Amino acid sequence: MELFLYTALFAPLVGSLFAAMFGARPKTKIAGIVPSIMLGVSLISSTILLVLVLTTGHTVHVEMMTWMATGDLYIPFGFVVDQVSVTMMMVVTLVSTVVHVYAIGYMDHDAGFNRFFAWLSAFVFSMMILVMSDNFAGLFIGWEGVGLCSWGLIGFWYKKESATWAANEAFIMNRIADLGMLIGIFLVYWNTGTLQYDGAFAAMPGLDTATLTWIGIFLFVGAMGKSAQFPLHTWLADAMEGPTPVSALIHAATMVTAGVYLVVRSNELYALIPNVGLFIASLGAFVAIFAATMALVNRDIKRVIAYSTLSQLGYMFAAAGLGAYWVALFHLMAHAFFKALLFLGGGNVMHAMNDELDPFKMGGLGKTMKGTMILMTLASVALAGIFPLAGFFSKDLILEVAFIDHHFIIYTVLLLTAGLTAFYSFRIIALIFHGEDRHTALGFHPHEAYKFMLWAMAPLAVLAVIAGALKGSYFEMVTYVLPATEYHVHSATTYWIMTIGTQLFVIGAIYFAYKKYMSKDIKVPDGTSKMENSFAYKLLINQYYIPYFYEEYLVKPYRELSTLCWTHIDQKVVDASVDGIAKAFYATGENTRAMQSGNLSTMLKWMVAGTVALLSLAVVFGLAAKYSGEIKLFLSGLGV
């Protein structure tokens, strides 16, 4: 079985290195095909491992070699395939394979084709390390690795200022969170003596609550960065500067869910500190609605989907924070499928529209892009949580968890968000595919994507539809390692009222979105309408002015302070005082040079002065030595 583990892990690396060999050369198809095949291999190996874990309940645990060992610290490269990591492996390899195949078509005309696949496969490798590692340090390798690849891929079109800016923003913001994560790791080490998951979690019940709380908080700070939770969320929307397959894979399906994975993986820790869990859940619920409101008005389809991702991550954290770890992981999985599908569909639209992202300039694309329309609509229905698609089983379950645990505020917020989700999802569907044709007048001639790209998306569509049916066997599997709390509403009546009520609410939101945005009066907004000048709209379109605040009150002051440190402190204070001391010596020499001018009479004068000075010193010291006892007495009398 170890063979399959290593194959699953290293096949993406091989693909990445293969593509990297062609990095600086002109585009070759092979640089895209080989990594895709390697990912297929990784997918097959993961599937075999899944079947193994599913049928036998055995887990695979290997230790490849020592990484760092000094003092009492011992960190190996260890990998574990258990029920949780195999779920993540399936999600990662499946979505990656789809995205790789899709990207062969999507990046077809790009000069950086080879480089793209090198980065993309390297990302998958890092992600596999992240989910398969059996210790916190190994997790951190993957954690930073995905950050690096995300940097390379957001800034893939490096000639664009906005892209490289967004790449750096994402990297630095993640670094802030990583510091928290690192401190969390240090705390784990010094309190439990090991960084291996099993050893560390086994020792945790013996620690005092304060320590555990700190560990929980710092690790969660790390999770907040990767999963773009408030207030470290601004990078995710800006990360949409990257190519769309990247957004689908990294910024929707896999990397951003790493934070959720961390919390799920550390469930034994968070089970001991329910207060931190409640904080996580509250923050999650807040982010869910906060991001959903920003998605309501945005005029960039990728950003809308990005905010939607953010919002769904909030749901996952709400579930994980409330102790429903398997629910969080289930929503993570379902979300990965339909959100990646949505992004890839968005990519098709972008291609058709020559990278135009404003849905108001589209309209009526359904006629030319039937396949894409069906896939995206399917994904949106799943996202909205309509029975019997994936979202219904995963998202509504989170609502039930909040309800059953009597966290009614969280429940209400999440319910409201569900309505908003349905509205903004179908707002863009309606604007893109239905209604009047607004694009021809603007000079666009859309065309459907390559057939094989649509076929590549098909597996995701299938999973988005049927993922709910997998719930039973999934539950059986992961509850080997996760707490097997089942969430049932006690009274059947309440259950049906809740379920049907939610469905009706969501359907109502969809209907409203269609009605509003399919109408013939929709025009490209020009900033004159009443709504665009309202306060709420301005607040939302400017993302609550948070990016502005960061720019004005953090980035700029940091830059100014840096310049100040250099020009004023370093040069004018620190260095100037060093030079000042040196100059004082120099000036002393310069000023006393006249003493040795060679003029006999001056030199004699100085000689006499020197002799007198020396003699008087000798007398003083002689007297002092003679009367030292008396002086000491005298001084002690003075209290010295």
Added chain:
Amino acid sequence: MLDHILSILVFFPALAALLGFVVHKDSMRSYGVAVAAIEFALALWLWFAFDNNVSGMQFMETIALIPTFGINYIVGVDGISLFIIILASFFTMIGIASLTDTKDVKNMIITLLFLQMTMVGVFVALDAMVFYVFWELSLVPMLYIIGAWGGPLRIYASVKFFLYTFAGSLVMLVGMLFMAYFYYQATGQWSFAILDWYRLILPESFQLWLFVAFFIGFAIKVPMFPFHTWLPYAHGQAPTIGSVILAAILLKMGTYAFIRFSLPLFPDASVFFMFPIAILAIIMIIYTAMVAYAQKDIKQVVAYSSVSHMGVIIIGTFALNVEGISGSIFLMIAHGVVSGALFLLVGVIYDRRHTKLMSEFGGLASVMPRFATIFGIMMMASVGMPLTINFVGEFLSLLGFYQQSHILTLLAGIAIIVGAIYMLAAYKKMFFGEVTKEENKNLPDVNKRELIALVPLVIITIWLGIYPKPVLGPINTSVEAVVQLMHEKAITEEAKSRIPSLDIIINKASAKEVQ
């Protein structure tokens, strides 16, 4: 031959340098490369012959110089110094091999070989006087390199470098004399042998004063804030090879000396000054990182980043536990490799454009993809990406210090944020965007000679990042002995509790106390 390998390592380059005066200048480069390669091979042989399980000194040699005052030529090597010696010989080799069109290349190579003698000498010396002599001698070749091959402000920069570090060393010399005097008082014999000094237990008040005397010498060399201002000038004016050696090896003398002298000689004082020094180191990390961010000249960015990283090394050293000290020694190697490589990379672009201002570049990624890739790898190593050499050192240094103070480690950890800020900003300015300047449109990518220097550094960076054990193992063995020695020598309660006891047996000769 193995019995005298350390002396050979020290004096072979110097003899070869003397012989170099008669070598014809056209064949000088091959001569220099050959000598440096032999030296490097000897250093590797030393590693091969080195016994990883011995914590004490190996390959020791003793020759009496002035026995009446206890000054002897004593050399030896342990896990702490071994890899710095290898690094020094390695960098001299690739430095000479990658020398580009330098004027007076013959003088340059002779100077570099002399410099190599002093560098190896410092790291093998086990007698304080011998150490001091090599320590001071190392200033001379560097003074010459900066003064003769430097930029427009070279005289100012080289004199500043020389006088500043020299002044600090004099204070250290006074400390050494006192130390020998205390040894004389305790035993009735003079000795400058460091291993003899290790057995001396000093009262805390003496320790504090002596610690300060040594500290001034070392801190200027490191350089620690606020003694760092000689460094930007030296780097700014030095030719590429000068900066590479300065950053990779010479700065490590200061941090190495902390571990060789300050910690084992003055354990109580080390604990006493732990937090003040840590605070200085934190200022150094954050403040110089901010200054680096404000720079317009790419070489100054790398220079200030050196200071910032040295702060992390200091933090690790003063963690006073095995994890931290091992990490700081490993980070010395790592920083040597990475900053050396970054200075070489800056040299590559300087040779092509004769400017180091970042505003002159932009969009180089499309013009020089291989250069951009190697620079990117080294940048990521400098930022502390896991699986690169720097991460291991940084992680262990910070992990070690976390045992001593939570909040200070949190502050020191800001290094990973501010480090990313200035490095990514610099990389973006140089490599991303459109090519705006006409001169940059046809720049040649890195050539074979440059690759000879850079590729091995890339390989080391990744190899030791993934598998640090060959280096970390011997370091760990020797550091455990140092920590145990410190624990046993410590007098105060505070120091006993701060420095962990490892319950390992080291060859304990009878400790002598000064009254």
